Amino acid sequence: xxxxxxxxxxRLFKSVIFYILxxxxxxxxxxxxxETWSDPECTCVEHRAGDFWxxxxxxxxxxxxxxxxxxxxxxxxxxxITVGYSRAKVxxxxxxxxxxxTLLIVAAWFLGYYPIGVAHFGFNNDNWPVADLVLGYMGxxxxxxxxxxxxxFVCTLVTKKALVIVMSILFVLLYTxxxxxxxxxxxxxxxxxxxxxxxxxxxxxLVVTYTEEENPYYFEDGTPIKTAARAVDTFFVPGxxxxxxxxQKDRTSVFVGYDIVVTIIIVAVGNAVFARKNMx
Amino acid sequence: MDYVIEADRLCKNYGSRHRxxxxxxxxxxxxxxxxxxxxNGAGKTTFMRIICGVQPLTSGEFSLFGAKSSDTNAVRKAxxxxxxxxxxxxxxxxxSAKDNLIQxxxxxxxxxxxxxDELLELVGLLNTGKKKxxxxxxGMKQRLGIAMALAGSxxxxxxxxPMNRLEPEGVVELRETILRLNKERxxxxxxxxxxLNELSKIATDYGFIRDGKxxxxxxxxxxxxxxxxxxxxxxxxxxxxxxxx
Numbered sequence: 423x424x425x426x427x428x429x430x431x432x433r434l435f436k437s438v439i440f441y442i443l444x445x446x447x448x449x450x451x452x453x454x455x456x457e458t459w460s461d462p463e464c465t466c467v468e469h470r471a472g473d474f475w476x477x478x479x480x481x482x483x484x485x486x487x488x489x490x491x492x493x494x495x496x497x498x499x500x501x502x503i504t505v506g507y508s509r510a511k512v513x514x515x516x517x518x519x520x521x522x523x524t525l526l527i528v529a530a531w532f533l534g535y536y537p538i539g540v541a542h543f544g545f546n547n548d549n550w551p552v553a554d555l556v557l558g559y560m561g562x563x564x565x566x567x568x569x570x571x572x573x574x575f576v577c578t579l580v581t582k583k584a585l586v587i588v589m590s591i592l593f594v595l596l597y598t599x600x601x602x603x604x605x606x607x608x609x610x611x612x613x614x615x616x617x618x619x620x621x622x623x624x625x626x627x628l629v630v631t632y633t634e635e636e637n638p639y640y641f642e643d644g645t646p647i648k649t650a651a652r653a654v655d656t657f658f659v660p661g662x663x664x665x666x667x668x669x670q671k672d673r674t675s676v677f678v679g680y681d682i683v684v685t686i687i688i689v690a691v692g693n694a695v696f697a698r699k700n701m702x
Numbered sequence: 703m704d705y706v707i708e709a710d711r712l713c714k715n716y717g718s719r720h721r722x723x724x725x726x727x728x729x730x731x732x733x734x735x736x737x738x739x740x741x742n743g744a745g746k747t748t749f750m751r752i753i754c755g756v757q758p759l760t761s762g763e764f765s766l767f768g769a770k771s772s773d774t775n776a777v778r779k780a781x782x783x784x785x786x787x788x789x790x791x792x793x794x795x796x797x798s799a800k801d802n803l804i805q806x807x808x809x810x811x812x813x814x815x816x817x818x819d820e821l822l823e824l825v826g827l828l829n830t831g832k833k834k835x836x837x838x839x840x841g842m843k844q845r846l847g848i849a850m851a852l853a854g855s856x857x858x859x860x861x862x863x864p865m866n867r868l869e870p871e872g873v874v875e876l877r878e879t880i881l882r883l884n885k886e887r888x889x890x891x892x893x894x895x896x897x898l899n900e901l902s903k904i905a906t907d908y909g910f911i912r913d914g915k916x917x918x919x920x921x922x923x924x925x926x927x928x929x930x931x932x933x934x935x936x937x938x939x940x941x942x943x944x945x946x947x
Contacts, residue, residue, distance in 0.1 A: 425808055425809050425810065425811040428808045429805050429808040429809045432804075432808060433794065436797070436801070492794065497789075497790060497792035497793075498792050498793070498794065500754070500756045500788065501792040501806075501809070502809060503755045503781075504754040504756065504781060504784065504785070504786045505781065505782060505784075505809055505810060505854075506778050506780075506782035507778075508778055698758065700756070700757050700758075
């Protein structure tokens with residue numbers, strides 16, 4: 423196992439794309455800092471700290487397939503098995519390396535965001551319970567780990583780098599509702615939506631006022647598109663229920679627990695599938 | 703006689719209908735250069751994949767250095783003594799030949815990188831420097847695959863169509879390398895090839911495979927005697943006759 427890990431980490435630390443993503447993440451966090459600074463509602467760094475996860479999910483969608491699928495496309499996975507490593511060890515080693523690369527990207531984000539952010543805004547000015555804050559962060563990190571484990575599993579099934587990258591990015595866009603067609607799907611549920619009415623520069627900073635407008639994507643009950651949208655929405659409901667319930671102050675542990683359970687299930691299923699896979 | 707590989711009624715099915723290996727028996731003597739000969743789709747590569755563990759078998763049993771396939775841990779341990787180049791050689795295309803060999807050494811748990819230059823020289827790739835493998839010619843890639851297979855001094859090397867894509871000089875170099883390693887280091891080779899003329903220059907034993915079954919095993923010496931006493935003049939004639947029976 424040590425040889426496998428050394429080989430996988432050696433390859434990761436020679437990967438140019440990994441360093442590019444680390445640098446972009448670091449400077450991306452700086453940009454997010456600027457956005458935090460521009461938001462008059464932010465009184466402490468924690469207000470927008472959760473913004474990091476979208477960018478990181480996108481980078482993980484690129485990094486993990488680049489790393490894992492290469493092993494399949496060039497036949498090295500075959501080589502690892504041939505020289506006597508068990509499939510479980512091969513799977514575990516590449517998963518550990520993938521998760522570590524993800525955690526290093528998360529660390530790059532925090533390193534870019536926190537030192538300046540805390541100095542500028544202060545830490546926890548809203549006096550949230552520290553345990554909730556820590557659990558909240560842990561929740562996001564474990565969610566990203568679950569996502570990494572998910573992509574890692576897909577890589578062992580599909581093995582085509584470009585295809586997995588596209589699938590993963592689409593999933594992230596769908597899941598985070600940044601994707602316009604997904605706005606159609608998610609927007610169906612309310613007749614009105616909240617939009618920015620005005621942004622005024624004042625002595626106290628930028629003041630934004632909001633207004634309610636008719637939702638152009640709203641669909642009447644019974645239409646086919648509403649039925650389809652509801653079906654997609656339902657697909658994500660189990661996760662959403664747990665996540666929404668964990669958004670309450672005293673429920674963040676549910677979020678962490680949910681993501682840990684998801685990670686364990688994905689790894690167990692992935693390992694079982696990989697153990698029976700015919701390698702090309 | 704000591705056998706490195708023995709197989710007893712090996713079967714491999716893809717789905718319920720497609721049977722690739724049908725009660726396949728084989729005996730590869732220790733220290734031999736075993737030529738596995740058959741038409742495309744006969745099951746040669748599948749057999750090699752099963753021995754290497756990249757494909758599970760459907761039924762039957764094989765032993766590798768005496769370790770039975772039913773004993774998963776023992777056979778995995780035995781695999782530490784083998785190397786293989788099946789279909790296309792395995793390496794990271796964005797790395798140099800030397801970096802690929804360093805990766806292979808790391809995988810094999812060899813702490814020192816001594817011997818890498820020697821391996822590169824052996825396959826004629828010592829002067830490739832930092833050139834990435836993706837920019838290599840097909841022949842160079844094949845030679846690197848063989849260098850990777852030689853890393854860690856295995857006792858058994860499995861080569862699937864190693865002479866394909868090699869230029870004539872490369873074929874001669876490969877032949878001499880195989881003969882030298884077999885003689886000097888007592889490495890057993892299992893080689894499948896369609897270039898029967900070349901195979902006949904190195905093989906000490908043959909196995910003929912048709913439709914997933916090994917139909918004949920014969921030593922090179924016995925085959926030579928058969929050829930001299932029959933109308934067949936070459937290995938190719940003998941093979942064609944066997945396949946058409």
